[in-house]
Amino acid sequence: xxxxxxxxxxxxxxxxxxxxxxxxxxxxxxxxxxxxxxxxxxxxxxxxxxxxxxxxxxxxxxxxxxxxxxxxxxxxxxxxxxxxxxxxxxxxxxxxxxxxxxxxxxxxxxxxxxxxxxxxxxxxxxxxxxxxxxxxxxxxxxxxxxxxxxxxxxxxxxxxxxxxxxxxxxxxxxxxxxxxxxxxxxxxxxxxxxxxxxxxxxxxxxxxxxxxxxxxxxxxxxxxxxxxxxxxxxxxxxxxxxxxxxxxxxxxxxxxxxxxxxxxxxxxxxxxxxxxxxxxxxxxxxxxxxxxxxxxxxxxxxxxxxxxxxxxxxxxxxxxxxxxxxxxxxxxxxxxxxxxxxxxxxxxxxxxxxxxxxxxxxxxxxxxxxxxxxxxxxxxxxxxxxxxxxxxxxxxxxxxxxxxx
Ligand SMILES: Cc1ncc(COP(=O)(O)O)c(C=O)c1O
Numbered sequence: 023x024x025x026x027x028x029x030x031x032x033x034x035x036x037x038x039x040x041x042x043x044x045x046x047x048x049x050x051x052x053x054x055x056x057x058x059x060x061x062x063x064x065x066x067x068x069x070x071x072x073x074x075x076x077x078x079x080x081x082x083x084x085x086x087x088x089x090x091x092x093x094x095x096x097x098x099x100x101x102x103x104x105x106x107x108x109x110x111x112x113x114x115x116x117x118x119x120x121x122x123x124x125x126x127x128x129x130x131x132x133x134x135x136x137x138x139x140x141x142x143x144x145x146x147x148x149x150x151x152x153x154x155x156x157x158x159x160x161x162x163x164x165x166x167x168x169x170x171x172x173x174x175x176x177x178x179x180x181x182x183x184x185x186x187x188x189x190x191x192x193x194x195x196x197x198x199x200x201x202x203x204x205x206x207x208x209x210x211x212x213x214x215x216x217x218x219x220x221x222x223x224x225x226x227x228x229x230x231x232x233x234x235x236x237x238x239x240x241x242x243x244x245x246x247x248x249x250x251x252x253x254x255x256x257x258x259x260x261x262x263x264x265x266x267x268x269x270x271x272x273x274x275x276x277x278x279x280x281x282x283x284x285x286x287x288x289x290x291x292x293x294x295x296x297x298x299x300x301x302x303x304x305x306x307x308x309x310x311x312x313x314x315x316x317x318x319x320x321x322x323x324x325x326x327x328x329x330x331x332x333x334x335x336x337x338x339x340x341x342x343x344x345x346x347x348x349x350x351x352x353x354x355x356x357x358x359x360x361x362x363x364x365x366x367x368x369x370x371x372x373x374x375x376x377x378x379x380x381x382x383x384x385x386x387x388x389x390x391x392x393x394x395x396x397x398x399x400x401x402x403x404x405x406x407x408x409x410x411x412x413x414x415x416x417x418x419x420x421x422x423x424x425x426x427x
Contacts, residue, residue, distance in 0.1 A: 036155045039386070044370070048380035059407040061395045062380040064200065064349075066266040068321075070303070071314040074265060077306030081299045090298050092290035093282075094121025094274070098301050101308040102259070102274050110244040117279045120286055121296050121304075125230040125260030125273035130156050131285035132256045132275055133192070136224050137162040141191035146177045148351065148389035150200045150228070162191065166388060171353055174342050175202035179213035186221065193218055196228040197243060198235060201387045201394040202351045203344020208240050215250035224281075225255045230273070231347040233264035233315050236323050239345065244276075253278050263347075264315050265307040272296055272304040322348045325397040325404055332408040336415060348398045351384075355391045361418035366390050372418075377410040 044062035051058045069075075081087075093099070099116040106112050122128040129152070137143060139161030145153055147166045154164035167185045169175040182193060193214060197206040218225045227243055235241060247255035256277030261267040275285060295301070326343060329350060333339050338356030354366055363369045370383035370393060384392030397404055 032159060032161070035158045037151075039151045039155075044374075044380050044382045044386075047374060051374070051378065056378055058374070058378045058380055059403055059410060060380040061397070061399060061404070061407045062382045063396050063398065065268040065398060066263060066318060066348075067399045068266040068314075068318050070266050070270070071307070071310075073310045074267065074303045074307045077310075078270075078299045078303040081302035086298050086302055088298060090295040090301060092294045093286040094119070094296060095298075095301050095305075098305045098308070099274075101305050102276065105308045106244055106276065110242050112244045112248045114276050115279070118276055118282055120275050120282050120289065121301060122258075122273045122275060122285075122289065123271040123293055123296050124262055124268075125228060125258045126152060127271075127289075127293065128258035128260075128273045128275035128285075129153070129194075129226065129228055130159075131288050132226050132258065132277070132281065133157060133160045133162075134288055135281060135284040136160075136192050136226070136256075138191070140189065142187060142189045143192045143194055144182060144185045144190055145194040146182065146196070146199075148175065148199070148201050148384065148387040148392065150196055151386050153194055153196065153228070154388070157194070163189075165190070169199075169202070169204065171341075171351075171392075174345075175199065175204035175351070177204070177206045177210060179210040179217075182210075182214050183217050186217070186223065190221075190223055192224040192226055194226045194228070196230075197241070198231040198344070198346025200231065200347055201349050201382070201384075201389070201392075203347045203349055205235065205239065205241055205345045206243075208242065208246055211243060211246050212250060215247050215255070218254055219251040223254065225251055227255065227257045229257050230260040231263055232259065234319055234322065234348060235346040236319070236326070236343075237345060256281055261304045261307050265304075266314075266318065267303065267307065270297070270300040270303055272300050322397060325401060326350070328401065329395065329397050329404050329408060332405070333411070336412055338415065339411070348396060350395045350397065351389075352393045352395060353391060354393050357415045358391070360422065361415060362422035363418065366393055369393065373411070373414055376417075377414040379407055379410040379414070381407075381411075 099119040137160035141162040143157040157164040260273035367383040367385045382394040
Protein backbone atom coordinates (compact mmCIF):
# COMPACT_ATOMS: atom_id res chain seq x y z
CA UNK A 23 0.00 0.00 0.00
CA UNK A 24 1.24 3.46 -0.88
CA UNK A 25 1.80 5.95 1.96
CA UNK A 26 -0.50 8.91 2.69
CA UNK A 27 -0.39 11.44 -0.15
CA UNK A 28 1.18 14.82 0.60
CA UNK A 29 -0.88 17.87 1.47
CA UNK A 30 -1.13 20.65 -1.08
CA UNK A 31 2.12 22.57 -1.52
CA UNK A 32 0.50 25.84 -0.48
CA UNK A 33 0.08 24.48 3.04
CA UNK A 34 3.85 24.21 3.32
CA UNK A 35 4.19 27.92 2.68
CA UNK A 36 1.98 29.29 5.43
CA UNK A 37 2.36 29.40 9.20
CA UNK A 38 -0.15 28.94 11.99
CA UNK A 39 -1.19 32.21 13.56
CA UNK A 40 1.15 33.16 16.41
CA UNK A 41 -1.69 34.99 18.10
CA UNK A 42 -3.95 31.93 18.10
CA UNK A 43 -1.07 29.79 19.41
CA UNK A 44 -0.84 31.92 22.56
CA UNK A 45 -4.57 31.50 23.13
CA UNK A 46 -4.21 27.71 22.77
CA UNK A 47 -1.29 27.53 25.21
CA UNK A 48 -3.08 29.70 27.77
CA UNK A 49 -6.24 27.62 27.39
CA UNK A 50 -4.32 24.37 27.92
CA UNK A 51 -2.95 25.69 31.24
CA UNK A 52 -6.35 27.03 32.30
CA UNK A 53 -7.94 23.63 31.72
CA UNK A 54 -5.29 22.18 34.06
CA UNK A 55 -6.64 24.54 36.72
CA UNK A 56 -3.81 27.10 36.50
CA UNK A 57 -4.70 30.75 37.20
CA UNK A 58 -3.50 32.26 33.91
CA UNK A 59 -3.78 36.00 33.27
CA UNK A 60 -4.50 36.07 29.56
CA UNK A 61 -3.61 39.37 27.93
CA UNK A 62 -3.06 37.69 24.60
CA UNK A 63 -6.61 37.75 23.32
CA UNK A 64 -7.48 40.14 20.53
CA UNK A 65 -11.14 40.40 21.37
CA UNK A 66 -13.36 42.61 23.50
CA UNK A 67 -14.25 41.24 26.93
CA UNK A 68 -17.57 43.13 26.82
CA UNK A 69 -20.80 41.28 26.10
CA UNK A 70 -22.50 41.95 22.76
CA UNK A 71 -24.95 44.87 23.29
CA UNK A 72 -28.41 43.82 24.49
CA UNK A 73 -30.33 45.17 21.49
CA UNK A 74 -28.06 43.22 19.13
CA UNK A 75 -28.67 39.98 20.99
CA UNK A 76 -32.42 40.70 21.02
CA UNK A 77 -32.43 41.12 17.23
CA UNK A 78 -30.75 37.73 16.82
CA UNK A 79 -33.24 36.05 19.15
CA UNK A 80 -36.11 37.64 17.21
CA UNK A 81 -34.48 36.31 14.02
CA UNK A 82 -34.47 32.78 15.38
CA UNK A 83 -38.03 33.03 16.66
CA UNK A 84 -39.32 34.31 13.34
CA UNK A 85 -37.54 31.42 11.60
CA UNK A 86 -35.05 33.61 9.82
CA UNK A 87 -32.92 30.50 9.62
CA UNK A 88 -32.63 29.70 5.92
CA UNK A 89 -29.98 30.43 3.30
CA UNK A 90 -29.69 34.09 2.41
CA UNK A 91 -28.06 35.53 -0.72
CA UNK A 92 -24.40 34.49 -0.57
CA UNK A 93 -23.22 38.12 -0.49
CA UNK A 94 -25.57 39.05 2.37
CA UNK A 95 -29.11 40.33 2.85
CA UNK A 96 -29.95 43.59 1.08
CA UNK A 97 -30.93 45.37 4.33
CA UNK A 98 -27.53 44.69 5.87
CA UNK A 99 -25.64 45.81 2.78
CA UNK A 100 -27.72 49.00 2.80
CA UNK A 101 -26.98 49.44 6.52
CA UNK A 102 -23.25 49.25 5.77
CA UNK A 103 -23.65 51.93 3.05
CA UNK A 104 -25.68 54.14 5.43
CA UNK A 105 -23.21 53.74 8.28
CA UNK A 106 -20.26 54.76 6.08
CA UNK A 107 -22.21 57.68 4.65
CA UNK A 108 -23.09 58.87 8.14
CA UNK A 109 -19.64 58.33 9.62
CA UNK A 110 -17.40 59.31 6.70
CA UNK A 111 -19.60 61.17 4.21
CA UNK A 112 -18.98 58.62 1.44
CA UNK A 113 -21.67 57.20 -0.84
CA UNK A 114 -21.60 53.54 -1.82
CA UNK A 115 -24.25 51.41 -3.46
CA UNK A 116 -25.22 47.93 -2.24
CA UNK A 117 -23.58 46.49 -5.38
CA UNK A 118 -20.32 47.75 -3.86
CA UNK A 119 -20.75 45.84 -0.57
CA UNK A 120 -20.42 42.18 0.40
CA UNK A 121 -21.16 40.73 3.83
CA UNK A 122 -18.45 38.30 4.97
CA UNK A 123 -17.61 36.01 7.89
CA UNK A 124 -15.64 38.69 9.72
CA UNK A 125 -13.14 41.17 8.35
CA UNK A 126 -10.81 38.20 7.91
CA UNK A 127 -12.91 36.73 5.12
CA UNK A 128 -13.38 40.16 3.52
CA UNK A 129 -9.58 40.50 3.27
CA UNK A 130 -9.13 36.87 2.21
CA UNK A 131 -11.71 37.20 -0.58
CA UNK A 132 -10.12 40.40 -1.83
CA UNK A 133 -6.66 38.86 -1.97
CA UNK A 134 -7.97 35.80 -3.78
CA UNK A 135 -9.69 37.88 -6.44
CA UNK A 136 -6.92 40.47 -6.87
CA UNK A 137 -3.63 38.54 -6.67
CA UNK A 138 -2.02 36.19 -9.19
CA UNK A 139 0.88 33.84 -8.47
CA UNK A 140 4.10 35.84 -8.84
CA UNK A 141 2.48 39.18 -7.94
CA UNK A 142 3.82 41.26 -5.07
CA UNK A 143 1.68 42.73 -2.30
CA UNK A 144 3.30 45.56 -0.37
CA UNK A 145 2.30 45.89 3.27
CA UNK A 146 3.74 47.19 6.51
CA UNK A 147 5.08 45.52 9.63
CA UNK A 148 4.57 45.01 12.52
CA UNK A 149 1.46 43.44 11.04
CA UNK A 150 -1.52 41.26 11.79
CA UNK A 151 -0.23 37.74 11.03
CA UNK A 152 -3.00 36.76 8.61
CA UNK A 153 -2.05 39.46 6.11
CA UNK A 154 1.23 37.97 4.81
CA UNK A 155 -0.16 34.45 5.10
CA UNK A 156 -3.24 35.32 3.04
CA UNK A 157 -0.98 36.90 0.41
CA UNK A 158 0.97 33.64 0.25
CA UNK A 159 -2.22 31.58 0.04
CA UNK A 160 -3.09 33.59 -3.07
CA UNK A 161 0.29 32.52 -4.49
CA UNK A 162 1.75 36.02 -4.27
CA UNK A 163 4.75 37.44 -2.40
CA UNK A 164 4.36 39.71 0.64
CA UNK A 165 6.79 42.64 0.56
CA UNK A 166 7.16 43.98 4.07
CA UNK A 167 7.88 47.65 4.77
CA UNK A 168 9.01 48.29 8.34
CA UNK A 169 7.43 50.93 10.55
CA UNK A 170 9.56 51.99 13.51
CA UNK A 171 8.92 52.39 17.23
CA UNK A 172 10.77 55.78 17.21
CA UNK A 173 8.12 57.12 14.82
CA UNK A 174 5.25 55.67 16.86
CA UNK A 175 5.03 52.93 14.20
CA UNK A 176 3.50 55.40 11.76
CA UNK A 177 3.56 54.08 8.24
CA UNK A 178 5.54 56.42 5.97
CA UNK A 179 4.15 56.97 2.48
CA UNK A 180 7.61 57.17 0.91
CA UNK A 181 8.56 53.80 2.41
CA UNK A 182 5.46 52.16 0.90
CA UNK A 183 5.94 53.94 -2.43
CA UNK A 184 9.64 53.05 -2.43
CA UNK A 185 8.76 49.35 -2.18
CA UNK A 186 6.52 49.37 -5.27
CA UNK A 187 7.82 47.52 -8.33
CA UNK A 188 6.27 46.65 -11.69
CA UNK A 189 5.16 43.40 -10.04
CA UNK A 190 3.21 45.14 -7.25
CA UNK A 191 -0.47 44.36 -7.63
CA UNK A 192 -1.86 45.39 -4.25
CA UNK A 193 -0.91 47.70 -1.38
CA UNK A 194 -2.35 46.46 1.91
CA UNK A 195 -2.74 48.88 4.80
CA UNK A 196 -4.11 48.37 8.30
CA UNK A 197 -5.23 51.38 10.31
CA UNK A 198 -5.60 51.46 13.30
CA UNK A 199 -2.98 48.77 13.22
CA UNK A 200 -2.91 45.51 15.11
CA UNK A 201 -0.50 45.15 16.96
CA UNK A 202 0.82 48.73 17.24
CA UNK A 203 -2.41 50.75 17.50
CA UNK A 204 -0.81 53.27 15.10
CA UNK A 205 -2.93 55.26 12.66
CA UNK A 206 -1.86 56.04 9.12
CA UNK A 207 -1.98 59.81 8.69
CA UNK A 208 -4.37 61.28 6.15
CA UNK A 209 -1.41 62.85 4.31
CA UNK A 210 0.36 59.50 3.98
CA UNK A 211 -2.84 57.84 2.84
CA UNK A 212 -3.48 60.53 0.24
CA UNK A 213 0.05 60.19 -1.11
CA UNK A 214 -0.24 56.40 -1.28
CA UNK A 215 -3.70 56.65 -2.89
CA UNK A 216 -2.44 59.06 -5.55
CA UNK A 217 0.57 56.92 -6.36
CA UNK A 218 -1.56 53.78 -6.55
CA UNK A 219 -3.94 55.55 -8.94
CA UNK A 220 -1.01 56.80 -11.06
CA UNK A 221 0.45 53.30 -11.35
CA UNK A 222 -2.80 51.32 -11.41
CA UNK A 223 -2.30 49.34 -8.19
CA UNK A 224 -5.10 48.05 -5.98
CA UNK A 225 -5.31 49.29 -2.38
CA UNK A 226 -6.78 47.06 0.28
CA UNK A 227 -7.35 48.70 3.66
CA UNK A 228 -8.10 46.72 6.78
CA UNK A 229 -10.33 48.99 8.86
CA UNK A 230 -11.41 46.42 11.43
CA UNK A 231 -10.51 48.78 14.32
CA UNK A 232 -11.86 51.94 12.68
CA UNK A 233 -14.36 52.63 15.49
CA UNK A 234 -11.69 52.32 18.16
CA UNK A 235 -9.72 55.56 17.80
CA UNK A 236 -9.05 57.48 21.02
CA UNK A 237 -8.45 61.06 19.97
CA UNK A 238 -10.18 63.41 17.60
CA UNK A 239 -7.59 63.08 14.86
CA UNK A 240 -8.46 63.41 11.18
CA UNK A 241 -8.67 59.84 9.91
CA UNK A 242 -11.18 59.65 7.09
CA UNK A 243 -9.69 56.76 5.14
CA UNK A 244 -12.87 56.12 3.15
CA UNK A 245 -13.23 59.70 1.95
CA UNK A 246 -9.58 60.05 1.00
CA UNK A 247 -9.53 56.81 -0.94
CA UNK A 248 -12.89 57.33 -2.57
CA UNK A 249 -11.66 60.73 -3.78
CA UNK A 250 -8.24 59.60 -5.00
CA UNK A 251 -8.52 55.96 -5.95
CA UNK A 252 -12.19 55.00 -5.86
CA UNK A 253 -11.89 52.39 -8.63
CA UNK A 254 -8.92 50.74 -6.93
CA UNK A 255 -9.75 50.81 -3.22
CA UNK A 256 -11.26 47.94 -1.26
CA UNK A 257 -12.02 48.54 2.41
CA UNK A 258 -12.60 45.74 4.91
CA UNK A 259 -14.68 46.43 7.99
CA UNK A 260 -15.99 44.30 10.84
CA UNK A 261 -18.61 44.11 13.55
CA UNK A 262 -16.19 42.10 15.71
CA UNK A 263 -14.24 44.72 17.61
CA UNK A 264 -16.60 47.71 17.46
CA UNK A 265 -19.68 45.87 18.70
CA UNK A 266 -18.03 43.10 20.74
CA UNK A 267 -19.22 40.50 18.22
CA UNK A 268 -16.11 38.42 17.51
CA UNK A 269 -17.90 35.07 17.76
CA UNK A 270 -20.79 36.05 15.51
CA UNK A 271 -18.50 36.33 12.47
CA UNK A 272 -19.64 39.35 10.55
CA UNK A 273 -17.63 41.77 8.47
CA UNK A 274 -17.88 43.36 5.06
CA UNK A 275 -15.91 44.64 2.13
CA UNK A 276 -16.69 47.87 0.30
CA UNK A 277 -15.15 48.53 -3.08
CA UNK A 278 -15.53 48.69 -6.84
CA UNK A 279 -18.59 46.69 -8.01
CA UNK A 280 -16.59 44.27 -10.23
CA UNK A 281 -14.27 43.35 -7.34
CA UNK A 282 -17.19 42.91 -4.97
CA UNK A 283 -19.04 40.80 -7.54
CA UNK A 284 -15.96 38.57 -7.92
CA UNK A 285 -15.74 38.24 -4.11
CA UNK A 286 -19.42 37.20 -4.20
CA UNK A 287 -18.73 34.46 -6.74
CA UNK A 288 -15.81 33.18 -4.68
CA UNK A 289 -17.88 33.23 -1.51
CA UNK A 290 -20.84 31.52 -3.20
CA UNK A 291 -18.57 28.53 -3.95
CA UNK A 292 -16.90 28.43 -0.55
CA UNK A 293 -18.66 29.50 2.64
CA UNK A 294 -21.83 30.94 1.06
CA UNK A 295 -23.77 33.39 3.24
CA UNK A 296 -22.82 34.56 6.71
CA UNK A 297 -25.16 32.94 9.29
CA UNK A 298 -28.63 34.44 8.76
CA UNK A 299 -29.10 35.16 12.47
CA UNK A 300 -25.74 36.91 12.66
CA UNK A 301 -26.80 39.12 9.77
CA UNK A 302 -29.89 40.22 11.69
CA UNK A 303 -27.70 40.94 14.71
CA UNK A 304 -25.22 42.97 12.63
CA UNK A 305 -28.11 44.91 11.11
CA UNK A 306 -29.21 45.91 14.62
CA UNK A 307 -25.62 46.78 15.54
CA UNK A 308 -25.13 49.08 12.54
CA UNK A 309 -28.55 50.73 12.57
CA UNK A 310 -29.26 50.82 16.32
CA UNK A 311 -27.83 53.04 19.06
CA UNK A 312 -24.08 53.60 18.75
CA UNK A 313 -23.65 54.55 22.41
CA UNK A 314 -22.24 51.11 23.38
CA UNK A 315 -19.32 51.62 20.97
CA UNK A 316 -18.47 54.91 22.65
CA UNK A 317 -18.84 53.45 26.14
CA UNK A 318 -16.49 50.56 25.34
CA UNK A 319 -13.99 52.96 23.77
CA UNK A 320 -14.00 55.11 26.91
CA UNK A 321 -13.35 52.06 29.06
CA UNK A 322 -10.48 50.97 26.77
CA UNK A 323 -9.01 54.44 27.10
CA UNK A 324 -8.98 54.26 30.91
CA UNK A 325 -7.40 50.81 30.77
CA UNK A 326 -4.80 51.92 28.23
CA UNK A 327 -3.77 54.84 30.43
CA UNK A 328 -3.58 52.80 33.62
CA UNK A 329 -1.66 49.95 32.04
CA UNK A 330 0.77 52.37 30.45
CA UNK A 331 1.28 54.08 33.80
CA UNK A 332 1.92 50.80 35.64
CA UNK A 333 4.39 49.49 33.09
CA UNK A 334 6.22 52.81 32.94
CA UNK A 335 7.59 51.97 36.42
CA UNK A 336 10.18 49.83 34.66
CA UNK A 337 12.30 51.79 32.16
CA UNK A 338 13.22 48.54 30.40
CA UNK A 339 9.62 48.18 29.21
CA UNK A 340 8.82 51.03 26.87
CA UNK A 341 5.98 52.00 24.55
CA UNK A 342 3.95 54.97 23.40
CA UNK A 343 0.26 55.12 24.04
CA UNK A 344 -1.49 53.76 20.96
CA UNK A 345 -3.90 55.97 19.01
CA UNK A 346 -6.35 53.16 18.30
CA UNK A 347 -7.26 49.46 18.79
CA UNK A 348 -6.69 47.90 22.24
CA UNK A 349 -3.07 46.81 22.44
CA UNK A 350 0.14 48.12 23.97
CA UNK A 351 3.10 47.11 21.84
CA UNK A 352 5.90 47.02 24.33
CA UNK A 353 9.59 47.22 23.48
CA UNK A 354 11.24 44.58 25.70
CA UNK A 355 14.80 44.81 24.36
CA UNK A 356 15.99 46.37 27.65
CA UNK A 357 14.22 43.66 29.62
CA UNK A 358 15.84 40.95 27.46
CA UNK A 359 19.27 42.40 28.17
CA UNK A 360 18.58 42.63 31.91
CA UNK A 361 17.20 39.09 32.21
CA UNK A 362 19.51 37.31 29.78
CA UNK A 363 16.52 35.97 27.83
CA UNK A 364 17.50 35.86 24.17
CA UNK A 365 14.31 36.62 22.24
CA UNK A 366 10.86 38.04 22.78
CA UNK A 367 9.40 34.64 21.79
CA UNK A 368 11.38 33.00 24.61
CA UNK A 369 10.41 35.86 26.92
CA UNK A 370 6.70 35.20 26.25
CA UNK A 371 7.11 31.45 26.67
CA UNK A 372 8.97 31.80 29.98
CA UNK A 373 6.49 34.40 31.17
CA UNK A 374 3.65 31.95 30.62
CA UNK A 375 5.48 29.06 32.30
CA UNK A 376 6.89 31.04 35.25
CA UNK A 377 4.42 33.84 35.86
CA UNK A 378 1.25 32.41 34.28
CA UNK A 379 0.88 35.49 32.11
CA UNK A 380 -0.06 35.09 28.45
CA UNK A 381 1.18 37.82 26.09
CA UNK A 382 1.88 37.63 22.38
CA UNK A 383 5.52 37.86 21.28
CA UNK A 384 6.46 40.34 18.55
CA UNK A 385 7.66 37.45 16.38
CA UNK A 386 3.97 36.75 15.63
CA UNK A 387 3.81 40.19 13.98
CA UNK A 388 7.21 40.17 12.24
CA UNK A 389 8.55 42.37 15.04
CA UNK A 390 11.01 40.59 17.36
CA UNK A 391 11.99 42.50 20.48
CA UNK A 392 8.40 43.46 21.23
CA UNK A 393 5.46 42.02 23.14
CA UNK A 394 1.80 42.74 22.50
CA UNK A 395 -0.44 43.23 25.52
CA UNK A 396 -4.18 43.29 24.94
CA UNK A 397 -6.12 45.52 27.33
CA UNK A 398 -9.47 44.16 26.20
CA UNK A 399 -9.86 42.64 29.64
CA UNK A 400 -10.97 43.78 33.09
CA UNK A 401 -8.97 46.32 35.10
CA UNK A 402 -8.38 43.73 37.86
CA UNK A 403 -6.83 41.25 35.48
CA UNK A 404 -4.79 44.01 33.86
CA UNK A 405 -3.46 45.08 37.25
CA UNK A 406 -2.60 41.47 38.08
CA UNK A 407 -0.98 41.01 34.65
CA UNK A 408 1.12 44.16 35.01
CA UNK A 409 2.24 43.07 38.51
CA UNK A 410 3.25 39.64 37.21
CA UNK A 411 5.19 41.15 34.32
CA UNK A 412 7.06 43.66 36.48
CA UNK A 413 7.88 40.99 39.09
CA UNK A 414 8.97 38.53 36.41
CA UNK A 415 11.52 40.97 34.97
CA UNK A 416 12.86 41.82 38.44
CA UNK A 417 13.08 38.14 39.49
CA UNK A 418 14.76 37.08 36.25
CA UNK A 419 17.19 39.97 36.46
CA UNK A 420 18.23 38.91 39.98
CA UNK A 421 18.80 35.34 38.76
CA UNK A 422 20.78 36.59 35.76
CA UNK A 423 22.99 38.73 37.99
CA UNK A 424 23.45 35.92 40.53
CA UNK A 425 24.43 33.36 37.88
CA UNK A 426 26.44 35.84 35.80
CA UNK A 427 24.28 34.99 32.79
C1 LIG B 1 -5.97 43.80 12.04
C2 LIG B 1 -7.09 42.82 12.02
N1 LIG B 1 -7.79 42.69 10.89
C3 LIG B 1 -8.79 41.81 10.80
C4 LIG B 1 -9.15 41.03 11.88
C5 LIG B 1 -10.27 40.07 11.67
O1 LIG B 1 -11.27 40.17 12.60
P1 LIG B 1 -12.70 39.56 12.29
O2 LIG B 1 -12.53 38.51 11.25
O3 LIG B 1 -13.16 39.01 13.59
O4 LIG B 1 -13.53 40.70 11.79
C6 LIG B 1 -8.44 41.11 13.07
C7 LIG B 1 -8.74 40.25 14.22
O5 LIG B 1 -8.03 40.13 15.15
C8 LIG B 1 -7.39 42.05 13.14
O6 LIG B 1 -6.69 42.21 14.26
